[in-house]
Amino acid sequence: MATASLGSSTLVQSQVSGFGGGFRLQKQSLSHSNSFTFTRKKFRTIVTASSRVDKFSKSDIIVSPSILSANFAKLGEQVKAVELAGCDWIHVDVMDGRFVPNITIGPLVVDALRPVTDLPLDVHLMIVEPDQRVPDFVKAGADIVSVHCEQSSTIHLHRTVNEIKSLGAKAGVVLNPGTPLTAIEYILDVVDLVLIMSVNPGFGGQSFIESQVKKISDLRRLCAEKGVNPWIEVDGGVGPKNAYKVRHSETTWSFLLCGDLTLNLEDSSIAQEYLSCAIKGIKTSKKPVAVAV
Numbered sequence: 001m002a003t004a005s006l007g008s009s010t011l012v013q014s015q016v017s018g019f020g021g022g023f024r025l026q027k028q029s030l031s032h033s034n035s036f037t038f039t040r041k042k043f044r045t046i047v048t049a050s051s052r053v054d055k056f057s058k059s060d061i062i063v064s065p066s067i068l069s070a071n072f073a074k075l076g077e078q079v080k081a082v083e084l085a086g087c088d089w090i091h092v093d094v095m096d097g098r099f100v101p102n103i104t105i106g107p108l109v110v111d112a113l114r115p116v117t118d119l120p121l122d123v124h125l126m127i128v129e130p131d132q133r134v135p136d137f138v139k140a141g142a143d144i145v146s147v148h149c150e151q152s153s154t155i156h157l158h159r160t161v162n163e164i165k166s167l168g169a170k171a172g173v174v175l176n177p178g179t180p181l182t183a184i185e186y187i188l189d190v191v192d193l194v195l196i197m198s199v200n201p202g203f204g205g206q207s208f209i210e211s212q213v214k215k216i217s218d219l220r221r222l223c224a225e226k227g228v229n230p231w232i233e234v235d236g237g238v239g240p241k242n243a244y245k246v247r248h249s250e251t252t253w254s255f256l257l258c259g260d261l262t263l264n265l266e267d268s269s270i271a272q273e274y275l276s277c278a279i280k281g282i283k284t285s286k287k288p289v290a291v292a293v
């Protein structure tokens, strides 16, 4: 079967070029005393998590495709393919089979992806007690770590958000479709990003929940009242046909649109074109105009 492969020479080249501002060479050891241990030691070019994200402007429309739909046997190649197709960040969906009914990946996969791309790794933790795992994900190379505000996931939200920031990553907070904005009112001043779930978390390929459009407008109003300007990310069921609903071009506030990009394309001849069109389609999505007949 043909794949969306871009070949290893492309990968190697992009590892030695394409870095932006300040980086340093550092021997890195990943270790944490949780249910698994990193023992791998290696030399790696380090770009700080914040500097990768700070290269983006809040007025940009950012497309952050989810790796959930990738062929995991070809993950590196497929991440490179979406990068070359023009995406901005890579969205990494981490699920534990407890907070959500699906199990995906852990820090080892983030660690494996880090040398593949210099795009920000935007890690969404759909797990119970994320504070237990945050250090592993940041050490593995996450640039943004987002945790759920629901108490069935994060017990001490303010503490966990501050923990993420103290480790040098950007901190995001996530709301399920049924969770009201009041749940994050008192941490809006400390978060870098708010992620509005426009599907119930756990699976790709679900339909966009329309009621979340109002929640996004209400969030923008709340942020304005509080004088804060976090990234606003909308995740689930977003594609070229409906992205305009969650993008508000009248302001300079950016919206990050995840999902709806099928990474798992098996035909390399159409994969790159398909991905480029999908990303462009999301960024330029417009409300259809009624035509008189």
Ligand SMILES: O=C(CO)[C@@H](O)[C@H](O)COP(=O)(O)O
Residues within 6 Å of the ligand: 066, 068, 069, 091, 093, 124, 199, 200, 201, 202, 203, 204, 205, 206, 235, 236, 237, 238, 258, 259, 260, 261
């Ligand atoms: O976090 C999730 C689902 O829980 C999302 O990131 C989805 O993976 C987005 O995929 P589509 O809904 O666009 O297919």
